[in-house]
Amino acid sequence: MPITKPAPLLVRSTVVVALVALASGCTSTPTAKPGSCESVPYAVHDPAEPVNRGIFAFNRTVDDYALAPIARGYxxxxxxxxAGVHNFVANFGEPKVFINDLLQGNGQRSVTTLGRFVIxxxxxxxxxxxxxGKIGIARHESDFGQTFGVWDIAPGPIVELPLLGTANLRDATGKVVSFVVDPFGDNSDTVQTLSTIKTVGGVVDGRAEALPLTDQLRKQPDYYVALRDAIAQRRADFVADGKLGAVQDEPQCPERGGANE
Known part of the structure; x- marks a missing residue:
């Protein structure tokens, strides 16, 4: 007799996937900050802009009526x-940061990430x-999109996907890979529960952290272009930071709309 996955677990997994999509898409703002306040050059190639704008309108509606109001209440x-939610979400994500540190060939960063996670x-x-952080072991961000950039894979054209938001093709692929990779496996109800809490908390905390920047960009004549270009600049800086590979306290750059952690 075949073993079927319990319905509650299946529903929970579906909810997690949907929330992860919202977290990475509707906020449309990378959380990592580069190691220097000097921005690097970037290019935007948006050949499917008319289609992207239509999907962007849908994503913005979801954000306006669901995610952003919850984030403002939070x-x-x-x-x-x-702070507790933010720290928990960041810590639960450290294993994926560790994997990307290794893929980028950065031994110092990987040791730092592993040490932070254990402590x-x-x-x-x-x-x-x-x-x-309190004892001076600084946290850094790393994801698969950054790893692909460190490997010198071209960013590719801009793609706007439902709920997944605005990204270049390289980063969009990185998001998909991140969904698939699960360092904790699927063998513990406790881990599944913590993962669900992390996802829900990450959605709200990430969107709340992005509010100052998105509120500022909404004032621009063309919100789509303003957000698209801001993301392109931040991701270019993020890849440059990955190539630098420094482990240090990273400065805040007000002109980039960085938020204090």
Missing amino acids: RKLPDMFQ NSTVGIVGLIDVS
């Missing part, structure tokens, strides 16, 4: 609560407290 919660997962109570 920002009114106590700072301690928001924060234990002493930091499953990552709710950033103990590593």
Whole structure:
């Protein structure tokens, strides 16, 4: 008799996939900050702009009526609560950062990431407290889109996908790969529950972190172009940061709309 996946787990997995799409798409803002406040050159190739604009209108509607209002309410919660959510989400994502550090050939960063994860997962109570940061072990971001850029894969054309948002083809592919890769496996209900909490928390916390930038860009005459170009610049800086591979406290660059972690 074949073993079937329990319905609650199947529903939960479906919800997780949908929320991850919202998190990466509707916020449309990378969270990583480059290691220098000097931006690198970037190019935007948007041959399917008319189609992309139509899909962008749908994504914006989802954001305007669902994600952004929830994120604004979240920002009114106590700072301690928001910090706990942010730290937990960041810590749960460290294994994928570790994988990308290795793929980028950066041994120093991979050791730092592994050390942070072990310390924060234990002493930091499953990552709710950033103990590593308090003792001077700085956190950095890394994802598959950055890894492809470090490998000198061309960014490709701009693509706007439903819920997945605006990205170049290289980063869009990186998002898909990230969905597939699961460092924790699928063998523990506890891990599944923590993963669900991480995803929901990441959706809200990530969108809340992006609010100052998106609110500023909405004031521009063409929000689509403003957001598209801002993402292109940030991702170009992010790839340059990956190639630099430094492990250090990263400066805040107000002109890029960076948010303090």
